[in-house]
Amino acid sequence: MTSEEIDIAFKKSVEIVNSHHKPFPADTLLKLYAYYKIATNAPHKASKSKQALITAFKTNALFQTKHLSEDEAKQLYIETANNYFLYRK
Numbered sequence: 013m014t015s016e017e018i019d020i021a022f023k024k025s026v027e028i029v030n031s032h033h034k035p036f037p038a039d040t041l042l043k044l045y046a047y048y049k050i051a052t053n054a055p056h057k058a059s060k061s062k063q064a065l066i067t068a069f070k071t072n073a074l075f076q077t078k079h080l081s082e083d084e085a086k087q088l089y090i091e092t093a094n095n096y097f098l099y100r101k
Contacts, residue, residue, distance in 0.1 A: 015083055022051060022086035025093040036096065038069075043092050046073035050085035 013021070029044060036044070048054070077085065 013087075018083050018086050018090075021090050025090045028097070029093050032097075040092060040096050042069055042073040044089060045070055046077040047080075047085045047089035047092065049074060050077050050080050051082050051089055053082065 026048070035041075077088075080088065
């Protein structure tokens, strides 16, 4: 896939994930979060709220994916979303 094709597929996957209204399993959600952050170069904002454990899990997921390029993260986001929707039927 070209970088442009990956970008188009990534945007479609993001739309599908964002339109899904049921909760995702925590491990899937963390993967999607980390891949999205890497793919979009979005900053991670650590919060000082009572959700410190959630912030720690998010930070750990980002740490585990920091070696990925934007295109690699987009591809993994697409694969994770596709696998979730394929296997939950």
